[in-house]
Amino acid sequence: MAKDVEAAPGGGEYTAKDYSDPPPAPLFDAEELTKWSLYRAVIAEFVATLLFLYITVATVIGYKHQSDPTVNTTDAACSGVGILGIAWAFGGMIFVLVYCTAGVSGGHINPAVTFGLFLARKVSLVRAVLYMVAQCLGAICGVGLVKGFQSAFYVRYGGGANELSSRYTKGTGLAAEIIGTFVLVYTVFSATDPKRSARDSHVPVLAPLPIGFAVFMVHLATIPITGTGINPARSLGAAVIYNNEKAWDDHWIFWVGPFIGAAIAAAYHQYVLRASATKLGSSASFSRN
Template sequence: MAKDTEVAGRGEYGGKDYTDPPPAPLIDAEELTKWSLYRAAIAEFVATMLFLYVTVATVIGYKHQSDPNVNPADAACSGVGILGIAWAFGGMIFILVYCTAGISGGHINPAVTLGLFLARKVSLVRALLYMVAQCLGAICGVGLVKGFQEAYFVRYGGGANELSAGYSKGTGLAAEIIGTFVLVYTVFAATDPKRNARDSHVPVLAPLPIGFAVFMVHLATIPITGTGINPARSLGAAVIYNQDKAWDDQWIFWVGPFVGAAIAAAYHQYVLRASGAKAMGSFGSNA
């Protein structure tokens, strides 16, 4: 029997064998009394700290190894290269989402948290706490990199996101919007209960496509912005690096990801899923 059976001539579906979770309440003050909320926030903090430590250390290590002043004979072929940096970001997201999905949902990114909040997957209280934890974790992660690689940290840009020479701010903003749309769209698709029920014969490990989305976006946008698509990642590097250029471009790495996440949430909920109107309509109540 089909997973969704259409009633002929009426455009209705019956026999649904999956259950959409009810929309999260807009404000759930009761959450503040539950240890599970704080445990989840700690998981987001630690995951984002580890994410920034490994990825920024990879960026700094590559720039040092490929520095012609350090390795004049073979600088162009030294280090992991752009491909290796993209793998570091995508691979760490795969690992960390896999490890924390059962505790916090494995957001590790304020833009992902915003998208899930707009789709009523998490409450406002949880979303704000997650974003604070993610930003603090990112700052601590980059701080560890600076502590371990102090001799190279500032020299090689501190892993900070900056708009590359030759690109306009509009181009950088568009790259961040599209890149974050790809990521958040993948998050929704990989965690959609309807998809999981329909494709139950094809087991999907949700962290895998999410990690691949991060990997592919980095390949496309590292030359433009260094790839943000994660405001916590960009903020953490800017705070520790603390140079004017990183701060001048910082707005791109907040506006772009948040706009991209909002578009992805609206696209998935309104265009791909009939639950969109119901979810957004429930903003008026805490039910």
């Protein structure tokens, strides 16, 4: 049990509510493989990622069809949901699905998020690997449903696959994925931090909301560059079902970038923000005594 002591406005001090940091997850726990809760969580990750890819890729395909000048000859440029609508689809679905699955699996729905939480010892290696496999399989199945339901438009409009824009270099695309994933994973750590929850208990914050908004904002910034990956399962699912050479050309960016961004976010939160807060609290407590 820890007690956070911080400086209050005006130079005074106040003590936040007590909070408990969960113990680090074991690197490998064979007993975990015998628990139904693990497999229930893996199923939840599979279904959530399937639904995420189905809704979002269907939105992308629908927008491209509606804004196709050969189909809508009058006002194609103003038709469809636009980039803003696509960003809302991704951010909104993450908000909904994290809210629905947080109590079962933690609501990762993204291998980069799982990787960052694994590095911070929030999940075990066994759970992390099973989550990532489930997320990738769910993404493939979700995009497969889109292709099955919209077969007339799927290939024509690029299958919702992430591709590096010809106007940008590979370095720029990689940087966009690193920074975008950093924003997302940093938000995940901040929104689920038990210290923050205790300190700000008088201000109820629904954790899925800032996470969904982070996804929304990152999409607004990076759709023109890479189509916005920040989720290796999302990129893999679209690439596997579309299976076009262009979709695989720079696919490594959508794995390397998110994993680097997640690692930086985990290190920043655990060893800079949390470490400095602990030191500040300790020194304040010491000076008071």
